[in-house]
Amino acid sequence: MKFQLTLNLVLAAFALLAHAAPISHNEIATKSAKGLRLLSLAEGVDPVWKTEDEKLELMRAGIKFFDVTEVYELEKLAPVENDFSVAATFPSPSHQSALAPILAAVSTANMQSNLNSLTAFNNRYYKSTTGASASTWILNTVKSITSSRSDITSALYSHSFVQSSIIVKIPGKVASTPVTILGAHMDSINLSSPTSGRAPGADDDGTGSVNLIEALRVLVAAGFTPSTPVEFHWYAGEEAGLLGSQAIATAYKNAGTKVKAFMELDMSGYFKPGTTEVMALQADYIDAGLNTFLKALITTYSRIPWAMDIPCGYACSDHASWYKAGFPSSFPYEAITGNDNPNVHSSTDTTSVNGFSWAHSIEFAKIDQDRVLELESVFKLAVVSKVGELTPLLNVPSVL
Numbered sequence: 543m544k545f546q547l548t549l550n551l552v553l554a555a556f557a558l559l560a561h562a563a564p565i566s567h568n569e570i571a572t573k574s575a576k577g578l579r580l581l582s583l584a585e586g587v588d589p590v591w592k593t594e595d596e597k598l599e600l601m602r603a604g605i606k607f608f609d610v611t612e613v614y615e616l617e618k619l620a621p622v623e624n625d626f627s628v629a630a631t632f633p634s635p636s637h638q639s640a641l642a643p644i645l646a647a648v649s650t651a652n653m654q655s656n657l658n659s660l661t662a663f664n665n666r667y668y669k670s671t672t673g674a675s676a677s678t679w680i681l682n683t684v685k686s687i688t689s690s691r692s693d694i695t696s697a698l699y700s701h702s703f704v705q706s707s708i709i710v711k712i713p714g715k716v717a718s719t720p721v722t723i724l725g726a727h728m729d730s731i732n733l734s735s736p737t738s739g740r741a742p743g744a745d746d747d748g749t750g751s752v753n754l755i756e757a758l759r760v761l762v763a764a765g766f767t768p769s770t771p772v773e774f775h776w777y778a779g780e781e782a783g784l785l786g787s788q789a790i791a792t793a794y795k796n797a798g799t800k801v802k803a804f805m806e807l808d809m810s811g812y813f814k815p816g817t818t819e820v821m822a823l824q825a826d827y828i829d830a831g832l833n834t835f836l837k838a839l840i841t842t843y844s845r846i847p848w849a850m851d852i853p854c855g856y857a858c859s860d861h862a863s864w865y866k867a868g869f870p871s872s873f874p875y876e877a878i879t880g881n882d883n884p885n886v887h888s889s890t891d892t893t894s895v896n897g898f899s900w901a902h903s904i905e906f907a908k909i910d911q912d913r914v915l916e917l918e919s920v921f922k923l924a925v926v927s928k929v930g931e932l933t934p935l936l937n938v939p940s941v942l
């Protein structure tokens with residue numbers, strides 16, 4: 543008994559050595575008031591304080607992190623409940639005939655038009671006025687798409703910075719939970735001059751953002767009434783440490799909201815010319831069962847095969863925020879890392895970048911010759927349309 547107690551004390555002392563004491567409320571209040579940010583740079587390692595300049599240097603060096611300044615205390619309010627040793631299970635795809643007309647209605651012209659509007663903002667940086675205006679633009683766009691449906695709600699989700707996230711909720715016909723969430727990030731960044739520099743963010747993450755807008759449009763047009771709720775999220779501040787998605791995922795966890803599945807679309811419009819076109823499934827910070835389901839969906843509904851990406855790493859995109867909150871997450875990406883878009887986070891992330899292969903235009907081969915010129919501008923979005931096909935599928939329309 544005595545030995546046991548001593549051993550426990552020794553183990554407790556070791557645990558204290560491995561992890562510093564939790565950061566106090568007072569320390570967070572004082573340091574964040576001075577403009578410091580609390581960054582979590584690796585799994586299981588205590589977060590560290592950095593200045594905004596140091597944070598930007600990390601971003602320029604390509605080092606990913608969660609900026610946990612505002613969620614550190616909130617994350618400790620409720621435990622993470624899901625058991626990651628048990629993969630989530632999902633049914634086999636079985637709604638091919640119901641989905642066929644919905645998928646056929648996905649319009650690359652609409653996506654291009656919406657992408658033109660998003661890239662017209664000088665940048666969509668989370669601290670810039672144009673970044674805030676881009677939030678309002680997305681809100682107005684989704685409100686207009688859903689105006690015929692009084693049951694669907696669209697709202698801004700405010701943060702401590704000027705850019706807001708946007709949440710669209712389609713209620714469940716049978717149950718109010720669990721929720722299926724499709725996400726993309728609406729912000730963009732010019733790493734050399736974040737606040738005022740040009741950052742069209744066409745691919746990162748304009749493509750994922752317009753995939754979601756178009757998926758919402760075709761579902762609403764089809765009278766989509768899911769059995770369990772479906773939500774569409776456009777996150778603010780992803781580039782600055784997954785700010786929007788962490789705030790929302792933590793709030794859902796603390797409210798006891800059950801999430802069935804989360805899928806992130808962050809870049810879907812590019813693959814390196816000469817490489818084989820794939821949908822690259824992220825292999826880490828995801829749910830293996832959800833990935834199995836995604837593989838079946840891609841095999842059933844897309845002309846492009848899936849492939850496993852190399853590990854994306856810690857805090858790679860918004861799916862990591864939902865994973866951290868204990869929910870099944872997934873992230874199909876435009877290409878295997880290395881064959882993805884090299885123009886991100888700069889003024890050259892535009893729709894005219896060389897790299898959207900003509901091979902994608904095969905989808906448009908049936909289009910009238912008169913529209914060949916138009917093809918040149920829309921072929922770039924061919925991959926987008928294919929990933930766009932995925933978005934309605936996570937929660938198949940059991941009630942149409």
Ligand SMILES: *[C@@H]1O[C@H](CO)[C@@H](O)[C@H](O)[C@H]1NC(C)=O
Pocket residue numbers: 732733734735738739740741887888889890
């Ligand atoms: C950032 O924007 C400025 C001005 O718009 C531009 O000159 C510069 O090349 C951009 N930096 C990057 C990394 O694209």
Ligand SMILES: [Zn+2]
Pocket residue numbers: 727746747780808809859
């Ligand atoms: Zn991105």
